[in-house]
Amino acid sequence: MPQITPSQTVPRTASATVISAHNLTKTYGSFNAVDGISFEVPAGESFGLLGPNGAGKSTTMKMIGGVSSRTSGDLAIMGLDPDRYGPEVRAHLGVVPQQDNLDEDLRVRDNLLAYGRYFGLPKSYLGPKADELLEFAQLTDKAKARVDSLSGGMKRRLTIARSLINDPKILLLDEPTTGLDPQARHILWDRLFRLKEAGVTLILTTHYMDEAEQLCDRLVVVDKGRIMAEGSPAALIREHSTREVLELRFGSERNTTVAGELEGIGERLETLPDRVLIYANDGEAALEAVSARGLRPITSLVRRSSLEDVFLRLTGRSLVD
Numbered sequence: 450m451p452q453i454t455p456s457q458t459v460p461r462t463a464s465a466t467v468i469s470a471h472n473l474t475k476t477y478g479s480f481n482a483v484d485g486i487s488f489e490v491p492a493g494e495s496f497g498l499l500g501p502n503g504a505g506k507s508t509t510m511k512m513i514g515g516v517s518s519r520t521s522g523d524l525a526i527m528g529l530d531p532d533r534y535g536p537e538v539r540a541h542l543g544v545v546p547q548q549d550n551l552d553e554d555l556r557v558r559d560n561l562l563a564y565g566r567y568f569g570l571p572k573s574y575l576g577p578k579a580d581e582l583l584e585f586a587q588l589t590d591k592a593k594a595r596v597d598s599l600s601g602g603m604k605r606r607l608t609i610a611r612s613l614i615n616d617p618k619i620l621l622l623d624e625p626t627t628g629l630d631p632q633a634r635h636i637l638w639d640r641l642f643r644l645k646e647a648g649v650t651l652i653l654t655t656h657y658m659d660e661a662e663q664l665c666d667r668l669v670v671v672d673k674g675r676i677m678a679e680g681s682p683a684a685l686i687r688e689h690s691t692r693e694v695l696e697l698r699f700g701s702e703r704n705t706t707v708a709g710e711l712e713g714i715g716e717r718l719e720t721l722p723d724r725v726l727i728y729a730n731d732g733e734a735a736l737e738a739v740s741a742r743g744l745r746p747i748t749s750l751v752r753r754s755s756l757e758d759v760f761l762r763l764t765g766r767s768l769v770d
């Protein structure tokens with residue numbers, strides 16, 4: 450990781466493609482976990498793979514990281530095929546796996562040193578680098594702590610610090626905040642913003658729509674190994690949803706039977722087991738129309754459209770089942 454201070458941030462330029470995937474496929478037996486996906490990521494971009502469990506996100510990350518070979522298609526990381534040039538590709542990458550795999554027997558700082566030695570980095574570099582990374586991860590006061598005494602958020606930050614030991618140009622983050630509480634997530638997002646500012650290309654998977662909206666310049670929505678849509682969060686929402694959504698809860702039985710009585714209100718209606726969604730550019734006006742028909746939901750909420758709505762529109766399913 451470069452020193453993260455404002456004076457040293459690297460300006461982002463429209464520059465070279467650092468990851469290029471074309472028809473990328475991974476098959477287990479007769480099952481296509483990744484089914485012919487194509488995308489390109491320019492240097493400095495924060496690029497996301499958004500999809501539910503089992504969509505093929507981790508499998509894609511493992512192929513990019515050179516730890517799982519592809520079945521077919523083309524893949525280049527910094528112009529190199531990870532299946533042929535694994536060590537060279539990995540030298541450019543920092544990897545934050547879905548599950549923290551820190552060495553619980555070592556203290557916090559020693560985890561960084563041990564990982565750096567694995568990369569063959571010299572002692573003279575590693576000491577100062579470990580201190581810089583601890584500061585970056587807000588773990589300086591935990592340098593001598595045992596890993597098993599850290600909170601989930603701290604462990605995640607240590608894993609990120611560790612992934613930066615070799616100053617990677619590209620950081621792969623597989624579900625970086627799954628299982629963290631909201632405060633820990635926000636601290637982590639802040640660290641990722643700083644890396645982005647410093648010019649690191651971020652590739653992340655998530656099934657959290659808010660994480661995708663916050664962190665990604667651009668993303669692909671994936672489902673069952675395929676790309677359903679691609680674009681910036683704002684563009685995807687504009688293209689696939691209305692400005693606002695009216696969420697109504699009528700009670701479990703009624704939710705599924707009320708649709709006919711709501712017909713014509715808003716642009717589109719989705720019926721879910723626990724609620725009815727009315728897609729409308731003016732949610733309040735839609736709510737007034739509901740009341741005018743004498744319908745009395747138990748709760749009503751007007752909110753802006755999100756990537757969750759995009760996913761629902763594209764797949765007919767909810768992101769978080």
Ligand SMILES: Nc1ncnc2c1ncn2[C@@H]1O[C@H](COP(=O)(O)OP(=O)(O)OP(=O)(O)O)[C@@H](O)[C@H]1O
Pocket residue numbers: 477482500501502503504505506507508509
């Ligand atoms: N080694 C494997 N052998 C067989 N099937 C696998 C293997 N690894 C993954 N799969 C299957 O491939 C599909 C995609 O898995 P993957 O882990 O890439 O999904 P994901 O989008 O990352 O979801 P999650 O968030 O649950 O990790 C799943 O159906 C999974 O069961």
